[in-house]
Amino acid sequence: MITEELKKAVHIPEQIVEIVKESVINTFESISGEAPVYSDYAEPDGPLNGMIGNIAVFNPDITFSLMLAIPKETAVSLSEVFIGMELPFESDDMGDLIGEIANILAGDVAANIEQVGFRGQSSLPTATRGSDLTLFMPNKPPTVKMKFDSANGEFLLTMAMSESR
């Protein structure tokens, strides 16, 4: 039922946006012990010097792509709370960690959107590291950007909704 509605939707429904926002807050709170604070995303994308954790929650019809953009300082700080020591930003372990955080987020999102009738599963995560990174979606799918401030620094989540292929 909800899948049919999503196929016709021009925007990501507010109900889904709220669920994802809650999942981000819950996920980061469970990692660091402190809930990040959502702030309205007003300014345009600036280039990122950091990591992007990519993952999707999908069913045969609809895919929600979740892209966590984590600045370098936030990533290093998160590594300390997650594993008890600072990881070098350039290390493979840092990519592993950011992918795992995206994985934990997707697990929470999948469980929560199931409650509104979207039964999906998570893809495997990937992580990208770099400077001057800009998220770019050529087909311009319905997209929502969220910014969060946390004790470990700020980070962004971009969520896009598209038909599964």
Added chain:
Amino acid sequence: MSTIKALVVDDSKIMRSQVKRALDQLMIAEFEYEDAMDGQDALEKFNDDIEILFVDWNMPKMTGVEFARAIRDKGYDKIPIIMVTAEKSMGKVDKALTEGGANEYITKPFTADKMLKAVSRYIDDKGQIIKEEEEQEEKKSFFSSILKS
């Protein structure tokens, strides 16, 4: 104290380390670890010496549930299988426990308490694996009363 041989299956090296660190912190047994990066790798590394399994769900090549099922299908029906995963919907939990034949289910990120709750019923006071279901139940009740008090 004897050593328990554990196979830790996760495609994330960080998470494998987290599982091992949490188990070592419990100080209820001494563990010797074997790592596997996915279900297929775990099937290749599994042998009769392995006494307990910690298994992620979402992995390339073969999922944790498929691996758990494969182990049960080989006739290893008493070896404790602890799922350690980011999947947390009730449907997924149910699938892991029924279809996969897992004994316990821990969601990531996990605390030492969660890990203790999951493994304590399978380890006796001498730090050895409890293989009989009846003894596991007794240990579970004992630990439940301690954790509540």
